[in-house]
Amino acid sequence: MNRPKIITHMHIAIDGKINGPHLQTEESHKSQREYYNLFLGENAYYNQHKGWLCGTETSAIITGYKKPELDETVTEVPEGDFIAVDDAAMYYFTLDGLGRLGWEKNTFKYFETEAHVVELITEKTSAPFKDMLRRKNISYIIAGEERVDLAVALEKIKAYFDMPELMVNGGGGINWSFMTEGLVDEVSLVITPIADGDANSQPLFAYNEKYNKPTPVAFNLEASQVLDDGSVWLRYQVKK
Ligand SMILES: NC(=O)c1ccc[n+]([C@@H]2O[C@H](COP(=O)([O-])OP(=O)(O)OC[C@H]3O[C@@H](n4cnc5c(N)ncnc54)[C@H](OP(=O)(O)O)[C@@H]3O)[C@@H](O)[C@H]2O)c1
Structure with missing residues (x-):
């Protein structure tokens, strides 16, 4: 598999x-x-596993529905995925094809567990949004053209983080x-x-x-x- x-x-x-x-x-x-x-x-x-994955609405609740702080003058960022931290004990993956989550930092704490945030975005996600993620050292994986291709995202997660299992925890x-x-x-x-x-x-x-x-x-x-x-x-x- x-x-x-x-x-x-x-x-x-x-x-x-x-x-x-x-x-x-x-x-x-x-x-x-x-x-x-x-x-x-x-x-x-x-x-x-080394983490869990949630939907955009669940992450919007986690981020308090904050809007991302974008620099709209940015027109280009380096191509491809951005893995800011490759040795975290746990990762929190979130779908965010439209680039609408306003993360303030690159970790999310759930009870005692601190997880590094990894955004699952698309080819269409804007340069200002990717720039914001880079500035905050939040990882991102590009999967799919206009909407997140779940199968591609899972293949990349396996390749980057070498995890035999992944939890998918709603919503x-x-x-x-x-x-x-x-x-x-x-x-x-x-x-x-x-x-x-x-x-x-x-x-x-x-x-x-x-x-x-x-x-x-x-x-x-x-x-x-x-x-x-x-x-x-x-x-x-x-x-x-
Ligand atoms: N009890 C539990 O264990 C538990 C765990 C987690 C969450 N929750 C609760 O679940 C609720 C949220 O559930 P939800 O179903 O409304 O939201 P969700 O599953 O967290 O997120 C759904 C949103 O994700 C985006 N999305 C991107 N790709 C998608 C895809 N392939 N399929 C479906 N959605 C995709 C869509 O927004 P766009 O189309 O705009 O991108 C969609 O509206 C919250 O109240 C949360 O507290 C409970």
Whole structure:
């Protein structure tokens, strides 16, 4: 396989929702810690990866919806990808084809884990945006002409960072894109014993007509376990 093994790892409410009022509860905070421990904790179950990948909307929340500080006079930057840090313990990869994330620094801290930010952009991403990333020492990988080509991005991630596994951790939009493009091998769900009835919140998988459509995908249950906080951890293989 010319790409890392992909594991979609998510914490969800019992109705499959990944955001909403339930995230602010004690039950969710405990479950989020269990979720974190499974892939980034000291004795993490998933330990063959060097990071995780998220969608643009998730990263926009992380960056506080800040606009990138661009120097619009820049018309050219050196060609090709820019790997600013090649020996980080962990990497945070984000889709950002349109170049809209306003990172203030080149790391993102999630609980105790500090990860180096790697932007996944396209041939069309502007020179001022790439210049901003270079000035902040934020890595970028160019994959695709007008939208991020997920398969190419994964091949490059494997080549640059030598990781046998990569976690893909939401949101629902990119989870469904990776799934419908046949790029997910395993789904790992930490189900928090909670619900909030918010019909407008985001589900675990959500089609986006710009990228894909609804279609059934089936899974084989590999393992189930009750975690210390009462959450249930389920691991599924994707039926190809
Ligand atoms: N519970 C959890 O474990 C967990 C984990 C992560 C996130 N979340 C939550 O998930 C929510 C965000 O989910 P989301 O689904 O709205 O956003 P998302 O998946 O984070 O990002 C979706 C956006 O990414 C861009 N994108 C670029 N290439 C894409 C592709 N091939 N397929 C799909 N999107 C692509 C699109 O914007 P453009 O087309 O404009 O580029 C799209 O609108 C947040 O509330 C976050 O807190 C929960």
